[in-house]
Amino acid sequence: MSKKQFKAESKRLLDLMINSIYTNKEIFLREILSNASDAIDKLCYLGLTDDQVGLNRDDFKIEILVDKDARTITVRDNGIGMSMEEAENNLGVIAKSGSYQFKGEMESDKAEDISIIGQFGVGFYSAFMVADEVTVLTRKYGEAQGVQWVSSGADGYTVSPIEKESVGTDVIMHLKADSEEEIYGSYLEVWKIKALVKKYSDYVRWPIRMDVEHQERYETGEKNDDGSPKYDYRMVTENETLNSMIPIWQRSKNDVTDDDCIAWYKEKNRDRKDPCALVRVSAEGQVSYKAMLFVPGEQNENVFSGDNKGGITLYSNGVMIMEKCDKLLHEYFDFVKGVVDSPDLSLNISREILQHDRQLRIIGQNLEKRIKGELEKLLRDDKPKYEEFFRNFGNDLKVGVCDEYGRYKDFLRDLLLFYTSEEHMVTLKEYVENMPESQKSIYYATSASVKQAMNLPQCQEVRERGYEIICLTSPLDEMVLDALREQDGKSFCNVVTDDLGFETEEEKKAAEERDIENKELLDFVKDSVGEGLSKVRLSRKLSTQPCCLTTEGGLTLEMERYFRHGPSEEMRKLRATRVLELNPAHHSFEVLKAAFESDKDKAKRLSRVLYALAELSAGVDVEEPIEFVEAVAELF
Numbered sequence: 230m231s232k233k234q235f236k237a238e239s240k241r242l243l244d245l246m247i248n249s250i251y252t253n254k255e256i257f258l259r260e261i262l263s264n265a266s267d268a269i270d271k272l273c274y275l276g277l278t279d280d281q282v283g284l285n286r287d288d289f290k291i292e293i294l295v296d297k298d299a300r301t302i303t304v305r306d307n308g309i310g311m312s313m314e315e316a317e318n319n320l321g322v323i324a325k326s327g328s329y330q331f332k333g334e335m336e337s338d339k340a341e342d343i344s345i346i347g348q349f350g351v352g353f354y355s356a357f358m359v360a361d362e363v364t365v366l367t368r369k370y371g372e373a374q375g376v377q378w379v380s381s382g383a384d385g386y387t388v389s390p391i392e393k394e395s396v397g398t399d400v401i402m403h404l405k406a407d408s409e410e411e412i413y414g415s416y417l418e419v420w421k422i423k424a425l426v427k428k429y430s431d432y433v434r435w436p437i438r439m440d441v442e443h444q445e446r447y448e449t450g451e452k453n454d455d456g457s458p459k460y461d462y463r464m465v466t467e468n469e470t471l472n473s474m475i476p477i478w479q480r481s482k483n484d485v486t487d488d489d490c491i492a493w494y495k496e497k498n499r500d501r502k503d504p505c506a507l508v509r510v511s512a513e514g515q516v517s518y519k520a521m522l523f524v525p526g527e528q529n530e531n532v533f534s535g536d537n538k539g540g541i542t543l544y545s546n547g548v549m550i551m552e553k554c555d556k557l558l559h560e561y562f563d564f565v566k567g568v569v570d571s572p573d574l575s576l577n578i579s580r581e582i583l584q585h586d587r588q589l590r591i592i593g594q595n596l597e598k599r600i601k602g603e604l605e606k607l608l609r610d611d612k613p614k615y616e617e618f619f620r621n622f623g624n625d626l627k628v629g630v631c632d633e634y635g636r637y638k639d640f641l642r643d644l645l646l647f648y649t650s651e652e653h654m655v656t657l658k659e660y661v662e663n664m665p666e667s668q669k670s671i672y673y674a675t676s677a678s679v680k681q682a683m684n685l686p687q688c689q690e691v692r693e694r695g696y697e698i699i700c701l702t703s704p705l706d707e708m709v710l711d712a713l714r715e716q717d718g719k720s721f722c723n724v725v726t727d728d729l730g731f732e733t734e735e736e737k738k739a740a741e742e743r744d745i746e747n748k749e750l751l752d753f754v755k756d757s758v759g760e761g762l763s764k765v766r767l768s769r770k771l772s773t774q775p776c777c778l779t780t781e782g783g784l785t786l787e788m789e790r791y792f793r794h795g796p797s798e799e800m801r802k803l804r805a806t807r808v809l810e811l812n813p814a815h816h817s818f819e820v821l822k823a824a825f826e827s828d829k830d831k832a833k834r835l836s837r838v839l840y841a842l843a844e845l846s847a848g849v850d851v852e853e854p855i856e857f858v859e860a861v862a863e864l865f
């Protein structure tokens with residue numbers, strides 16, 4: 230039988246692991262037990278709709294068998310098993326889709342990279358940390374033939390068909406020889422195995438059983454001199470269940486601390502970071518359920534599964550009925566992970582039924598309120614941590630605000646944060662609370678970055694009045710404000726496009742008259758720049774800057790930039806209506822005016838330069854860079 234090679238990236242990881250980089254070797258048992266438990270989950274689930282399975286809930290179990298002479302420890306389950314193809318695909322490659330990325334991270338071979346392994350479990354392969362040979366005997370439910378898979382580590386594996394009486398899987402680990410650093414033989418000791426199961430696998434929902442020998446006192450049948458019965462001791466073997474089997478979310482808060490839940494979450498999700506929020510619910514009443522939900526601490530693309538989505542696993546009385554239910558919470562809470570267990574949920578639930586399931590809707594609504602409450606608490610108590618959360622998942626909330634014509638906007642609005650400087654974020658409520666009495670609107674500016682938005686010339690006057698400006702950096706941000714419409718009765722005002730509301734009626738009139746007076750010059754500037762420009766006027770917003778670019782109508786420069794990468798030609802061609810504003814109080818205006826009187830060519834060049842400067846300060850690309858450079862050069 231020829232030996233098959235592991236996929237290249239698996240081999241690398243396997244080498245690292247076998248070569249003892251991973252210090253916490255004992256977790257191998259947890260990983261193998263957890264696979265066994267998952268396999269039973271799958272068959273049990275199948276049994277709900279398939280009478281052929283022929284096993285009741287009580288029949289499922291995981292057994293640990295120890296053979297000291299052969300130096301093997303075996304984990305046996307009566308779960309779903311694997312076909313030949315599955316054994317090859319699942320056991321022949323580490324971590325499937327996530328492995329390439331992982332390999333990339335490992336390439337530099339730095340110590341801190343290697344520590345990544347220590348942070349995650351690595352599933353089945355962890356067996357090789359303690360074993361020099363692993364044999365898997367398995368038979369898939371519904372198949373007549375079994376499969377034997379054998380590997381001694383990095384040099385490959387063999388697979389062959391075998392006869393196997395029962396459905397399920399045996400993972401037989403032949404332990405390495407003891408060395409100075411590690412007494413591998415200790416994993417054959419009952420006390421050690423018991424301790425490991427208690428420590429890591431107590432919450433596994435299926436019984437983990439093992440034959441345990443212990444001393445028993447018994448009556449020998451003989452009598453002592455005083456006539457009392459004689460006792461002696463003998464060894465008896467009893468099949469013990471080592472784990473408590475109550476899933477962690479079923480246990481009361483008195484029994485299980487938040488830290489226990491967090492440790493469970495990190496292990497289950499292979500997440501390095503603590504979650505930033507935890508919601509534990511035990512509800513009785515209209516619908517009874519238990520829930521344990523987590524808001525992850527980072528947007529972690531799981532390097533092993535390639536899966537970065539959250540998702541709620543549904544259980545009914547401890548039986549998993551759906552691994553990832555995406556109908557329980559709205560999409561804006563897609564990042565939430567965890568479990569919901571309710572005896573009121575029907576066991577053979579399908580996706581279609583779920584959508585209309587009343588119980589599920591009630592649970593979903595309640596949980597959303599709890600999640601929101603927990604996030605609000607975080608915002609109140611630990612703003613920097615909330616900001617980190619928002620940088621990770623804020624976009625989901627923003628999309629939620631815009632979704633379904635703003636249907637959820639009021640539920641979500643207090644969870645949104647906006648930059649008012651590069652370092653500082655506020656909620657709209659906070660913004661309004663900080664507004665001086667004289668301020669009538671909520672001012673915002675849009676650009677590619679917070680810094681650019683802050684530096685827009687149009688922001689000057691607003692800031693000089695002591696008003697804060699919200700900086701938007703994506704078209705989504707603009708759509709969010711559009712959907713929200715107002716905050717506490719205050720409307721939003723774009724510093725670039727809207728009337729800032731600072732001018733009195735007289736000032737407005739005077740400004741209009743000034744535009745009329747300079748009409749000839751302004752028209753000349755517009756003609757000099759050419760097609761892209763719709764209007765030129767004298768600015769009422771600028772103080773020290775020579776000019777700025779403003780837009781009119783609904784389409785802003787930011788949206789234009791966004792649509793430039795749009796899917797259709799029509800979208801990509803969309804242009805905002807550009808208005809050039811000149812600062813009549815700036816020296817440049819005097820120079821332009823003088824040139825307009827005496828040297829029309831120079832005035833034309835100056836017009837183009839001013840337009841290009843306005844484009845630059847608005848953070849958009851100069852449309853004719855060469856022309857701009859030439860025009861500036863000619864001024865010398």
Ligand code: ADP
Pocket residue numbers: 260264265268306308309310311319320324351352353354398
């Ligand atoms: P993970 O469990 O994270 O998917 P593993 O490396 O632990 O990664 O296992 C890989 C796959 O091998 C599992 O997803 C499962 O399909 C299969 N597998 C492992 N152990 C068993 C088992 N005892 N019974 C059935 N399938 C198993």
